[in-house]
Amino acid sequence: MTLKDLPIGKMATVLSVGGNGALRQHFLDMGIIPKADIIMMKHAPMGDPIEIRINSYELTLRLADAAKIEITDIREKEEIKKESKPVKPISHPGLGEGGKYHKKSEENPLSEDIKLTFALAGNQNCGKTTLFNQLTGSNQHVGNFPGVTIDRKDGVIKGYNNTLVTDLPGIYSMSPYSSEEVVTRAFLLHEDPKGIINIVDATNIERNLYLTMQLMELDVPMVLALNMMDEIRENGGSILVNEMEEKLGIPVIPISASKNEGINELIDHAVHVAKYQECPERHDFCDENNHGGAVHRCLHGIMYLIEDHAKKAKIPVRFAASKLAEGDHLILEKLDLDENEKRTLEYIIKQMETERGLDRAAAIADMRFNFIKKVCDETVIKPKESKEHIRSRKIDEVLTGKYTAIPAFIGIMAMVFWLTFNVIGAWLSNILEIFIGWGTEAVADFLTSGKVNEVISSLIIDGIFTGVGSVLSFLPVIVTLFFFLSLLEDSGYMARVAFVMDKLLRKIGLSGRSIVPMLVGFGCTVPGIMASRTLPSERDRKMTILLTPYMSCSAKLPIYGFFTAAFFPDKGAFVMICLYFGGIIMAVLMALLMRKTLFEGEAVPFVMELPNYRMPGMKNVGHLLWEKAKDFLQRAFTVIFIATILIWFLQTFNLSFNVVEDSQDSILAAVAGVIAPIFKPLGFGDWRISTALISGFMAKESVVSTLSVLFGTTKNLLNVLTPVSAMSLLVFCLLYTPCVAAVAAVKKELGGKWAFVVAFGQCVIAWFAAFGIKIIGTLLGEI
Incomplete structure (x- = not known):
């Protein structure tokens, strides 16, 4: 019988661990070794993956991988019982609990100038x-x-x-x-x-x-x-x-x-x-009285064989020996053994496998876990099942339940978006807008009373205050969204989302772990791309990085809010949800296309630990919010500030550097007019909108500040765009090239070629998607 068929709530003992390569080694390292006891905890809502309990912690894996693990002795699970050993209180801190180890000799300390x-x-x-x-x-x-x-x-x-x-x-x-x-x-x-x-x-x-x-x-x-x-x-x-x-x-x-x-x-x-360079006193973990003699002789034989090679490669000999014994090819390559030494090494290991009755990797893992068990039996007084674990099990009955997990996920995310865009975030943004408006009026009155030059006055009011102020008003929305996302991550719910969504994501060629970088991408694309490093497969990592920019980052919120308030004031939440899910749908379509072309094959195994739920730390959440707010403000007063002044300058002066009466005669109109025809089929061929989209390459928030500078009032924008063309523009902004920082992150992770693919490819995709919206919207309007 294999682990795949173990009924929920039953316990079994591992007979053998099949498979090969890094995954099998990972299973062994996580404690899934012969003679280990495993409990089947539950299946994901869609039936796959599964959650098992081993060595007092929960681990997830797919049914296909569970089928490689043979089990025996199926029985009722044993309850975790509190041990009867007397509990010794452990004082904190500094009462010498760790002081017993130190050697008496304190000779030859490192020089004071050595860090x-x-x-x-x-x-x-x-x-x-x-x-x-x-x-x-x-x-x-x-x-x-x-x-x-x-x-x-x-x-x-x-x-x-x-x-x-x-x-x-x-x-x-x-x-x-x-x-x-x-x-x-x-x-x-x-x-x-x-x-x-x-x-x-x-x-x-x-x-x-x-x-x-x-x-x-x-x-x-x-x-x-x-x-x-x-x-x-x-x-x-x-x-x-x-x-x-x-x-x-x-x-x-x-x-x-x-x-x-x-x-x-x-x-x-x-x-x-x-x-004082006090190194560990113990390096040998073999128990010669418990089938460990074979492993002990094997390791010491290897150490004798490779000692000079290990010294030359600057790898500790005991570490090198144990890694060679379990089959680590990277260490083998670094030691540069000759063919005779390699044959001798293989003979030593084969002899150990024969005597021990286990393959090399399982024998080394078994040796380590036997030593750990001996140490823990004599030093660890286990409590009864922890209240944190009991609480987690009860919460998971709903959040990972067969019929409740998906509705709970949809409900939680819908609640986050509703509170962000319609309640808390929107209310705070309105208050900030009022303060920005008061500040703008006060400065304008001051400049007028001081008879400041009209050009300078225009720079301060129409450029800086209108441009930067229009972006700043969306700060509360961004902070609110990050607040809820950090609560979900801090609580441990993100890991459950990966568990619940794995089978669904596998249909598009990804692992459930890919959902975490994508969810992080809703906050900011850059950390989302970096978070893909936790994926063990290069294929999954590349796919996840290329798909993460389709998630609607918080920098796009000012764009959505600006156009929604102007063209769809009564349908704000609906438009926002459509845009967010539109990005997800496009990511799914692109994933299906990539799976059939660039990234053929299957997603990597889903092996992940599920942590207990914990109360989010307010200090940590507060720190994260401050970091995101600070990052936003730094961009507002650096990149966006400079872009605003540049846009104002280019639209105020002509090629002869004379102040223009009509911005259509400006430098900006001349330059932006060259690319404006590209967007004409989409319904927004105005040079001012082209300029705003170009500024969005630096920072997506700059789109709003540029439009505010160039159009002045929302009324002027309403004269240029229809609701259909506004929706087409929103879809283009959703999908077109991410900001420079995100493209740089892609370049760092995947190289210049893929960075170009993201920068150019998403522009093309955004154009066709916006064109499709324009066609559909026009047809519906005629009907």
Whole structure:
């Protein structure tokens, strides 16, 4: 029987893990190994993927991949019981819980002029970025979704100027499965950090310690930070820190990063082990009395064989040996073994497989998990099922239920858009518009009373205030939208959306994980594109990057709001929803086309951890809103400000630099008039609209500021456009080339060729889509 057929609510024991390559290794690294117990939790609303529970955490995978995992001993699931060992309270901070490890000798510290560099490493979604913020005083974005950190970030530890800590993307093991995990492995192996701060989710310690064991093999000074200890205590559990230190041979410090508990003690230990270069005491994790003798002999035989090669390649020999034993081709290539050595290596591993009764990768994973189980049995006092997990199960009955998941998702997103565009965001925007109007009138009166030159007065009022002010009024709408999106991410709901939508997205050739970059793209295309790094497949990553610009980013909101207020004042929410779903529909059509042409094949496996729901952190949400508001204001008073002045100048003067009475005689009219005929079939061939669209390449908000400068009043715009041509223009703005920053992000991720495809291709697609709307609208008008 395979895992695919295990009934919901039943438990089984893994017999074997089939398949090959990176996916099989990923399963093994996540704890799906022979003799492991698995519980079938539920199926997604569409029947696929499934959610299983292993080693106290939930994992998702598709039925096709579950069919490769053979199981036996199907039985009723066992309830999580609180252990009877006495609970030892763990004080925070600084009472020496981690102090027992330090060696007495403190000879030969590193020179004072050597910078103490630290790698902050851990599993995805274990609190690395929160800890990084506490260590450095930074305000990096954190979220309750695997893969929030998609690039390395650096900062100085507070109070220690001669330090540098690097927050690395989450990684489950030193066998990278996705492109952002490669960043972490490359840093740890080649950047020579003076110390490693390994952060571990104490509520999920079995899986987290798998990476810890591999990091210890690197032979770099290291401390272990047990995060979320507050949750362990609140649920009646504990961890015997001193006992765990003895078994691991590294300092272990209990912390709660979100509550700033234990951070000072962690810093003290980290700085100490780095300064005195105190490396882990233990590297051998084999249990020779429990089928581990074969693995032990294998590893030591490999170490003897490759010692000189490992030293030359600057790779720790124990780490290299264990990676070779599990079949890591990247390490094999770097060691540059000759053919005789490769044959000897293969013989050693084959002998281990024969004695152990498991293949090489499974044998190494089994060795590590056996050691972890032994450590946890003696040091971890497990609580009864946590209240966070109980709460998550109850919420998931609705949000991932068979009949309620899709309606709940549609309802939540509809509520977000309604509150943003019709209630909160719209109300705040109206208030800000009133203040901007008062400010404009006051400045105009001041300039008039001061008899300021008409040209200067026109620059200030018609240029700066009208242009920048028209964009600023949409700031509340953008902030409101980001507020709701950050709440959804912080709560853990985004991961459920990926789980629910996977089967649907697979029909267009994508994985459920692709929906997260796309949802981020509704806020801003640039981080959406960057978030695609969490996808393990190059094919999926490219498709997701090319589709994300079709999601309607918040920078387009001022355009939608401007035209909706002018042409469709009574149908604002309806028009907005049509535009947002129009972008999604176009993305679906493009995905289907790409799947048949450029990106043939199937989406990558959907293997992802589902975190518990958590209350969104108001500090984190507030910080994110401030960052987005600050970014918007910086653009408003830099790019948009400069573009506004430039547009004003070009439409005020002619080629002889004389002030024109009619802007049709201006420099701008002469230049924009060349491309205006391209848009005439679409219903907006006016040179002023062409100019606004060109300015939108710099920043989409500039479209509104440019129109405000060139047309002056909405009434003038109404004389040029009809409702049909206005809708055609809205569709063009929805789909045409994203801003320069987004194109630059595509270039950074995929190269110049794909950046050109996005820039030029979306213009062509937008033109034909707008032309189609114009034709349909005209026909409906005649009917």
